[in-house]
Amino acid sequence: MAVLTESDVRTALAKVIDPEIRKPITDLGMVKSIDISDDGAVGVGIYLTTSGCPMKTEISDRVKNAVADVEGVGTVSVELDVMNDEQRTELRKSLRGDSAEPIIPFAQPGSLTRVYAVASGKGGVGKSSVTVNLAASLTARGLSVGVLDADIYGHSVPRMLGNDAKPTQVEKMIMPPQAHGVKFISIAQFTQGNTPVVWRGPMLHRALQQFLADVFWGDLDVLLLDLPPGTGDVAISVAQLIPSAEILVVTTPQQAAAE
Template sequence: MSAPTREAVVELLRAVHDPELHRSIVDLGMVGEVEVRGGHVTVPIRLTIAGCPLKAEIQRRVTDALGGMPGVEIVQVTMDTMTDEERRALRSGLTGGDDRPSPFAAGSRTTVIGIASGKGGVGKSSITANLAVALARTGATVGLLDADVYGYSIPRMMGVTRPAVAVDDLMMPIEAHGVRMMSIGFLTEEDSPVIWRGPMLHKALTSFVTEVWWDDPDYLLVDLPPGTGDVALSLAQLLPTASFVIVTTPQLAAQRVARRAAAMAARVNLPVAGVIENMSYFVAPDTGTRYEVFSGGGGQLLASELGVPLLGRIPLEPAVAEAGDGGLPVVAADPASPAAVALLETARAVAAAVPRPVAAPS
């Protein structure tokens, strides 16, 4: 059998995508001089950073792509690291070279949704993680920005322990369960307290929006810290097309939460798209009987107070907490469980309720 040509090898490699950047490794400039000696093909790969965590995956993709090529007997992948100059070229290739102040400024194609609450511990982060995974499962591209700088929980809930990497000065989101995420937890040692204050907090959030390669996803979900305040203000500046979804629990005094949420939304001049009630009821696993543990109907009351729809009621279910602790959100871990079914339904309701970007996706 005749040996493959170098051109044919490069052509096949064109179909190999970087697992993180979702672009052809050839177009990204990651493939060096390919050598073909008889059936022996050597592919030098230039990684964006030394010790790239996805090294093995890239190697596997290259080997898989060339393994079945007629005439190829041995595929040898060598790994090297890009020079600073190559990284800069790659970075400006990704962002088009233009210095966009915020990729989510007016005119962006992304639907931005901030998940907020009037009170801590109601399940914002759990719901954000699950909605993100649920939306990704519908085929949408989804980004998740963890704006809870002091009390971040997205890395744990999504099961990510590796640090984020940067190409030149552009940070790469970390992808898990089909969702591309950025969190302060990817940049600090676990359990080291984050002690940034006011202006630094704004700077961190600005970096998370402008210096991360979000790649214009269909949705960007933002997990907000408990309460209102500075973070909402910063985000409103950076994400001017965002709308809020407010999470509450049945027993919370709806009027008080409503007043706070409405005040926050009005202060930053962003709309509230709807309410999600969490820990609403309990379904007995043996009998399937539904118990309304907390009477109160806080979700419906809050929605009525705000004049917005109630987008879903999520049952109290140990699997939600267990899945969160295990790093696999319940919609992925146990999609048939009552909480997962409710969350998947809620994701559809959220998608239908949030305002679409003015500039329709092309």
């Protein structure tokens, strides 16, 4: 029988993908320790990004299953720990670089992400329905898709996706939750219940900028923005922040909507 080595276990762990960041846990510095007993029992120490990580059970299960498949492994135990500030800083740098100012990746010249702003001249014509169904359809075709709920006042994307999960924050980096394979972010995830948002132009611009720059979207094929109706502050901000964005105009046959 071949001798079980730490290298064998680490190779198996390289196949474990972090459910939020979508990269191998070995590349993210999440493997704390590997202990192998003479009888083949393996103990794996895993660093979580935050103590309240909502995916800790899923990560633990993925680690157990991956290691259990290695030839010669007996029982598998997983011990969870939490990254310290220095480790989180290194993680952020590895994912986002070391720029002091947040950068909007979709506005960079080399970006391969197609950005579509779903707009309308009037409310209630189905922008959000088009956005979430288009996102789910594109994901089903194998594309990596994100949805930004830019309708700050009338946010509805989390409800339509059937997911009220909160984002995880690692330093100044925000990890968006996923539903139906779609990454999404909305102001609804940062407010209590149905609390109304009463913001003016500059605050709306800053919120949109933060959702574009501080959220770790990863390598998206398509980013969809669900805009509020009309051509107000948010629509103008999108044009300024992502000049290459394309517009999908949703309308219904009624004259008030079509005009």
